[in-house]
Amino acid sequence: SHQEATEKEVERILGLLQTHFKNDPGTPISFFDLVIDPNSFARTVENIFHVSFIIRDGFARLKLDDDKLPIIEPSKDNEGRENDHSAGARNQVVISLNHQEWQ
Secondary structure (H helix, E strand, O other), X not given: OHHHHHHHHHHHHXXXXXXXXXXXXXXXXXXXXXHOOOOOHHHHHHHHHHHHHHHHOOOEEEEEOOOOOEEEEEOOOXXXXXXXXXXXXXXXXXXXXOHHHHO
16 A cells, blocks of 8 residues: 555665664765655655654654754654654754756
8 A cells, every 4th residue: 555655665764864874873964865866856755755754753853964954863762752742842844845956
């Protein structure tokens, strides 16, 4: 089903993120490098959609680097998942990305 496919893709992306940080914990990943597929605008949008679940569920977080560009990193073991259900503990954002910006 579509829901199962989404769940598998979310798990795959989370696995990639966690593997990167196990192998190189000092190197942040650019959010855009993670989600942008240079060959497919549609796939880029899908990647952003899937990463949004990882952020929402507290498995990873976004922050800004020194150049004010978004980077993504996995949350530490209990950092984002257990005690974050209070109002305002997590924020969601909307990004705009059109085909011209993607190119």
